[in-house]
Amino acid sequence: MRRILAAVLAAGxxxxxxxxxxxxxxxxxPDRPIKMVVPWPAxxxxxxxxxxxxxxxxxxxxxxxxxxxVGGASGTVGEREAKNAPADGYTLFAGHDxxxxxxxxxxxxxxxxxxxxxxxxSATPSVLTASPKTPWTDWxxxxxxxxxxxxxxxxxxxxxSTSHIFPALIEKAAGxxxxxxxxxxxATRMNAILGGHIDLTDSNLTQKGKVDAGLLKFIAxxxxxxxxEMPTVPTLKELGLDIVFQVVRGIMVPKGxxxxxxxxxxxxxxxxxxxxxxxEAMKLxxxxxxxxxxxxxxxxxxxxxxxxxxxxxxxxxxxx
Amino acid sequence: xYELLGQGILTVLQLKYxxxxxxxxLAGVVGGALPGVTITMTIIVILPFTFGLxxxxxxxxxxxxxxxGSAGGLITACLIGIPGTPSAIATTFDGFPMARKGEPGRAVxxxxxxxxxxxxxxxxxxxxxxxxLAAIALEFGPWEYFSLFVLAMAMVAGLAEASFVKGLxxxxxxxxITVIGSDPITSVPRFAFGSAFxxxxxPFLPVLIGIFAFAQIMTDLEKLGxxxxxxxxxxxxxxxxxxxxxxxxxxxxxxxxxWSTFVGIVIGxxxxxxxxxxxxxxxxxxxxxxxxxxKFGTGIPExxxxxxxxxxxxxxxxxxxxxxxxxxxxxxxxxxxxxMTIHGIQSGPLFVVQHAGLAYGIYAAxxxxxxxxxxxxxxxxxxxxxxTSVRLAVLAPIVLVLCxxxxxxxxxxxxxxxxxxxxxVVGYALVKTGFPLAPLILGxxxxxxxxxxxxxxxxxxxxxxxxxxxxxSGGLLLCALISVVLAVWQHVRHQKxxxxxxxxxx
Numbered sequence: 001m002r003r004i005l006a007a008v009l010a011a012g013x014x015x016x017x018x019x020x021x022x023x024x025x026x027x028x029x030p031d032r033p034i035k036m037v038v039p040w041p042a043x044x045x046x047x048x049x050x051x052x053x054x055x056x057x058x059x060x061x062x063x064x065x066x067x068x069x070v071g072g073a074s075g076t077v078g079e080r081e082a083k084n085a086p087a088d089g090y091t092l093f094a095g096h097d098x099x100x101x102x103x104x105x106x107x108x109x110x111x112x113x114x115x116x117x118x119x120x121x122s123a124t125p126s127v128l129t130a131s132p133k134t135p136w137t138d139w140x141x142x143x144x145x146x147x148x149x150x151x152x153x154x155x156x157x158x159x160x161s162t163s164h165i166f167p168a169l170i171e172k173a174a175g176x177x178x179x180x181x182x183x184x185x186x187a188t189r190m191n192a193i194l195g196g197h198i199d200l201t202d203s204n205l206t207q208k209g210k211v212d213a214g215l216l217k218f219i220a221x222x223x224x225x226x227x228x229e230m231p232t233v234p235t236l237k238e239l240g241l242d243i244v245f246q247v248v249r250g251i252m253v254p255k256g257x258x259x260x261x262x263x264x265x266x267x268x269x270x271x272x273x274x275x276x277x278x279x280e281a282m283k284l285x286x287x288x289x290x291x292x293x294x295x296x297x298x299x300x301x302x303x304x305x306x307x308x309x310x311x312x313x314x315x316x317x318x319x320x
Numbered sequence: 321x322y323e324l325l326g327q328g329i330l331t332v333l334q335l336k337y338x339x340x341x342x343x344x345x346l347a348g349v350v351g352g353a354l355p356g357v358t359i360t361m362t363i364i365v366i367l368p369f370t371f372g373l374x375x376x377x378x379x380x381x382x383x384x385x386x387x388x389g390s391a392g393g394l395i396t397a398c399l400i401g402i403p404g405t406p407s408a409i410a411t412t413f414d415g416f417p418m419a420r421k422g423e424p425g426r427a428v429x430x431x432x433x434x435x436x437x438x439x440x441x442x443x444x445x446x447x448x449x450x451x452x453l454a455a456i457a458l459e460f461g462p463w464e465y466f467s468l469f470v471l472a473m474a475m476v477a478g479l480a481e482a483s484f485v486k487g488l489x490x491x492x493x494x495x496x497i498t499v500i501g502s503d504p505i506t507s508v509p510r511f512a513f514g515s516a517f518x519x520x521x522x523p524f525l526p527v528l529i530g531i532f533a534f535a536q537i538m539t540d541l542e543k544l545g546x547x548x549x550x551x552x553x554x555x556x557x558x559x560x561x562x563x564x565x566x567x568x569x570x571x572x573x574x575x576x577x578x579w580s581t582f583v584g585i586v587i588g589x590x591x592x593x594x595x596x597x598x599x600x601x602x603x604x605x606x607x608x609x610x611x612x613x614x615k616f617g618t619g620i621p622e623x624x625x626x627x628x629x630x631x632x633x634x635x636x637x638x639x640x641x642x643x644x645x646x647x648x649x650x651x652x653x654x655x656x657x658x659x660m661t662i663h664g665i666q667s668g669p670l671f672v673v674q675h676a677g678l679a680y681g682i683y684a685a686x687x688x689x690x691x692x693x694x695x696x697x698x699x700x701x702x703x704x705x706x707x708t709s710v711r712l713a714v715l716a717p718i719v720l721v722l723c724x725x726x727x728x729x730x731x732x733x734x735x736x737x738x739x740x741x742x743x744x745v746v747g748y749a750l751v752k753t754g755f756p757l758a759p760l761i762l763g764x765x766x767x768x769x770x771x772x773x774x775x776x777x778x779x780x781x782x783x784x785x786x787x788x789x790x791x792x793s794g795g796l797l798l799c800a801l802i803s804v805v806l807a808v809w810q811h812v813r814h815q816k817x818x819x820x821x822x823x824x825x826x
Contacts, residue, residue: 041661042661042665080519181780182775187668191669194670195458195461198780
C-alpha cells in the first residue's frame with residue numbers, strides 16, 4: 001500500500017510541475033519561455049543565424065528563448081504554425097524574404113501582413129556555388145556549358161523561395177536555362193551538392209570552410225563589392241550580370257499581439273542585435289548585422305513586398 | 321580520432337553530463353526491467369524532461385536509457401521468466417530455467433557481462449565505421465535513399481510474425497498517415513477537408529506515443545488478474561556470484577560472443593528493425609552453430625550470452641545509422657532523431673564532421689553507459705526486482721499520464737494529445753486484429769522521406785530506369801526483392817511445418 005501511495009504521489013508531483021510550467025500568462029510579460037519558430041530544418045543558414053540571436057535575446061528579455069525548427073513545404077509549414085499561434089508574444093516567427101516570394105508563387109495564402117514586425121537583424125549576400133564534381137571552375141565555363149546544354153544543369157533549391165529566385169534571376173540575365181530540383185533548406189542542399197547530386201545551388205559565405213577545403217566551388221557573389229573574407233570570388237556585377245541579392249532576416253509576431261508586449265520585444269531585440277558578440281557570431285555566418293526597429297522594418301517589408309511582386313512577375317513565376 | 325574520443329569521455333565525465341547519463345541509464349534499466357514498459361516507452365517518457373537541457377545532456381540521457389534498457393530486460397527475464405522488453409525475449413529461454421535450477425546469480429550476471437561485452441564491441445564498431453559510412457552516405461542521391469527505404473520496408477514487413485500480407489498492409493497504413501496534410505514539396509493540402517488542424521498533418525511523436533505506448537499498455541491491462549507464472553524467483557535473497565568465473569565463461573566462447581555481437585550490429589545498422597529481432601535471430605544462430613542444440617532452452621549459458629550480447633550490440637549499430645545517414649534504426653532512435661531536431665541538430669552525412677564534439681560526446685556517453693549499467697544492476701538488481709512487482713494497476717496509469725504530458729509538452733498544444741488518443745485507439749484496434757505495429761511505424765517514419773526523394777530523383781532526371789541502373793540503388797532494390805521472396809518462402813515453410821507438427825505431436 002505504501003508503494004502505491006508513493007507512486008501516486010510521484011505522478012501527482014510531476015503533473016503539478018508541468019501545470020505550473022504552463023500556467024496562463026497573468027504576471028508581467030514574459031513570465032515563461034518564448035518559442036521562436038524557424039521555418040527551416042536545423043543546421044541551415046537561417047537556423048545558424050537565429051540560434052545565436054536567440055541566445056542574445058534570451059539575455060535581453062530574461063526568459064529562455066527556445067528555437068523550434070518547423071521545416072517543410074518551402075518554409076510555409078512553420079509560417080502557418082507561427083501565424084496560428086496565440087498572439088501573446090510567446091511565439092516569435094523567424095522569417096526572411098521568402099515569405100513574399102512563396103506568397104506570389106501561390107504556395108501559401110499567408111502574407112507578411114498576417115504578422116507584425118518586431119525587428120530586422122541581418123543581411124546575407126547570396127553566393128552561386130557549384131559542386132566539386134562539375135567540370136567548370138568559373139562563371140565563363142559554366143555559361144558556355146549552360147548554353148550547350150539548356151535545361152540540363154541542375155540547381156538544388158527551395159521552390160518559390162530565395163534559393164530558387166536567385167538562380168532564376170541569373171537565368172534571366174544570362175539568357176540560360178537551369179533545371180530546378182527541390183531541396184529544402186541549405187543543410188539538405190549541402191549534402192546533395194557535396195555528393196554531386198546537384199550541380200549548383202544558392203549558398204553564402206557560411207560555406208567558406210568547405211570551399212577552402214576544396215569540397216565546394218564559389219562561382220560568384222551577389223553583393224555590390226567583393227567580400228573581404230573571400231576576395232577571390234568575383235561579384236556578378238563584374239561578370240556583367242546586374243544582380244545584387246541578399247537574404248535579410250527578422251523577427252515577427254502573429255498579428256494582434258498587445259502593444260506592451262511588442263514594445264518589450266522591440267526593446268529587447270534592439271539590445272540583442274547590437275551586442276558585439278552577436279556581430280562576431282554573424283561574421284562566422286558570412287552575414288552582416290542589419291538592425292531596423294519595428295517601425296522602419298514595417299516600411300522595409302512594404303517595399304520588399306512590392307519589389308518581390310515585380311521580380312516574380314518578371315520571372316513569370318507569379319500566380320497571384 | 322582517439323584524441324577526440326578522449327576529449328568526449330572527459331567531457332561526459334563532468335558532473336553536468338554524468339548525472340543525466342546516470343539517471344537515463346537508471347531509468348532505462350528500470351523501464352527495461354518492468355514488464356510491459358518497452359525501451360521506446362521509457363525514452364518517450366524521458367524526452368520532455370530533456371527539453372530544457374543542452375543537446376549533449378539530453379542525448380546522453382537518451383543514450384543511457386537505450387543502453388540501460390537493452391540490459392535491464394534481462395533481470396525480469398531471468399528471475400521471473402517474463403521479458404522486461406521485447407529485446408530480452410530470447411533471454412527467458414535459458415535464463416529462467418537456469419535461475420530455477422538454483423543459479424539466479426549466474427543467470428543474471430552472465431546476461432549483464434554479455435551485455436557489457438557485446439555493447440562495447442558494438443561501440444567499437446560505432447566509432448570506427450560511422451565516419452567511413454558517412455562518406456558512403458554522401459554518395460547516396462535521391463535514387464539510393466528511395467531504394468534504401470523500400471528495402472527497409474520490405475524487410476520489416478517480412479519480419480512480421482503473423483502474416484506477410486498483414487505486415488505490408490500495416491506499412492501501407494503508416495505511409496497513408498503521412499499523406500494527410502500539406503505535401504512536402506509544394507505545400508498543396510491533401511485530405512485536409514479545409515481543416516487547419518489536418519492541414520498540418522499528424523505530428524509524428526504523438527502518433528508514435530499513441531501507437532506504441534498507449535495501445536501496448538491497453539493490451540497489457542487486459543492480462544490483469546491473470547496469475548503470474550509459477551516458481552518465480554521473487555524471494556531470491558542474493559545474486560552474488562564469482563564475476564571472474566562468469567566473465568571467463570563468456571570469454572571462453574569467443575566465437576559465440578563475436579557472432580552474436582555481429583548479428584546484433586547488422587540488425588542495428590539495417591533501418592528500423594531493432595533489438596526485438598536481434599536477440600531472437602542471435603539465439604537462433606547460436607542454436608544452429610552449437611554442438612548441443614538440444615540443450616538450448618534448458619538453462620545453458622550459450623542462450624543467455626547470445627541473446628544479451630546481441631541486443632546491446634544492436635544499440636551501437638542503430639546509432640551508426642542515425643548518425644551517418646540521419647535515418648532512424650528503430651523506434652527508439654526515431655525518438656532520438658526527433659530529440660536531436662528539437663535540440664537543433666541536423667543529423668546526416670555531415671553530422672560527425674560538423675558536430676564532432678557532440679558526435680564524440682554521444683560515443684563517450686554510449687561507452688560510459690555500460691559500466692554505469694553494470695554498477696546499477698550490481699547494486700540494485702534485487703531492488704529493481706521489487707519495483708517490477710508493483711501492480712500493473714498502479715503502473716499503467718502513471719505511464720499513461722506521463723505519455724500524455726510528454727505529448728502535450730512537445731508543442732504545448734492539446735491537439736497533440738488528441739492525436740495521441742486517436743492513434744492509441746487505432747493502434748489498439750490494429751493489435752486486436754493481429755496487425756504488427758513495427759511496419760506501421762516504419763511507414764510513418766519514412767513516408768515523407770520516400771515521397772521527397774522520389775520527387776527529387778524524377779526532378780533531377782525523368783528517366784525512371786535510373787532506380788535500377790544506378791548500382792547502389794539497383795543493388796538495394798534487388799535486396800528488397802530477395803527479402804520479400806525469402807519472407808514468403810519462410811512463411812510457407814513455417815506453415816507446412818506447423819501443419820506437420822500438429823499431426824505428429826498430438
